[in-house]
Amino acid sequence: GENVEQHPSTLSVQEGDSAVIKCTYSDSASNYFPWYKQELGKGPQLIIDIRSNVGEKKDQRIAVTLNKTAKHFSLHITETQPEDSAVYFCAASRDSSYKLIFGSGTRLLVRP
Amino acid sequence: NAGVTQTPKFRILKIGQSMTLQCTQDMNHNYMYWYRQDPGMGLKLIYYSVGAGITDKGEVPNGYNVSRSTTEDFPLRLELAAPSQTSVYFCASSPSLFANTGELFFGEGSRLTVL
Numbered sequence: 001g002e003n004v005e006q007h008p009s010t011l012s013v014q015e016g017d018s019a020v021i022k023c024t025y026s027d028s029a030s031n032y033f034p035w036y037k038q039e040l041g042k043g044p045q046l047i048i049d050i051r052s053n054v055g056e057k058k059d060q061r062i063a064v065t066l067n068k069t070a071k072h073f074s075l076h077i078t079e080t081q082p083e084d085s086a087v088y089f090c091a092a093s094r095d096s097s098y099k100l101i102f103g104s105g106t107r108l109l110v111r112p
Numbered sequence: 113n114a115g116v117t118q119t120p121k122f123r124i125l126k127i128g129q130s131m132t133l134q135c136t137q138d139m140n141h142n143y144m145y146w147y148r149q150d151p152g153m154g155l156k157l158i159y160y161s162v163g164a165g166i167t168d169k170g171e172v173p174n175g176y177n178v179s180r181s182t183t184e185d186f187p188l189r190l191e192l193a194a195p196s197q198t199s200v201y202f203c204a205s206s207p208s209l210f211a212n213t214g215e216l217f218f219g220e221g222s223r224l225t226v227l
């Protein structure tokens with residue numbers, strides 16, 4: 001069935017360093033890939049998304065890359081700050097589907 | 113701006129008890145969803161609704177029921193609670209049904225423990 005694998009499950013970086021989180025999806029028809037950030041005690045919040053007709057998208061310190069051939073996509077956070085500490089979820093969906101298939105999450109800790 | 117509001121935030125149930133998780137949104141979104149989040153797992157869709165009076169099953173609907181009498185409210189009912197229903201529950205709403213055309217707005221979650 002449809003599946004999204006996410007790695008690593010935990011990631012600890014020094015403030016100012018970069019962080020990369022990777023996801024692999026199984027459904028080759030998937031064409032929409034959002035990333036959600038969940039802060040402690042809060043619900044997930046959309047931070048960036050990418051569609052399959054684009055290879056990379058940037059928004060200030062965050063960027064997402066997509067490799068459709070390999071069926072994987074990644075979140076890149078540069079110049080990390082303590083407020084980036086949170087759980088990050090990748091997800092995948094296909095056209096005209098209500099269903100978002102979520103990865104298992106990555107807990108990012110940015111050490112001051 | 114309230115967004116999506118869930119109550120209660122925490123609840124402990126005994127096996128076999130029933131309860132309702134409340135969810136209300138003030139963004140006039142037609143589409144609402146209930147997800148559960150288990151440790152080390154992604155979010156799984158329980159039920160969703162495309163508008164008042166219309167609901168449908170998601171990936172893991174067994175043991176749950178929903179209703180949608182108004183645009184704003186989408187309660188989730190647990191009948192005969194079981195330990196397997198121990199989880200964090202999130203309600204969400206969206207201006208669109210399709211994942212690729214609308215952002216999901218989540219509530220802060222309800223942590224349920226069944227003992």
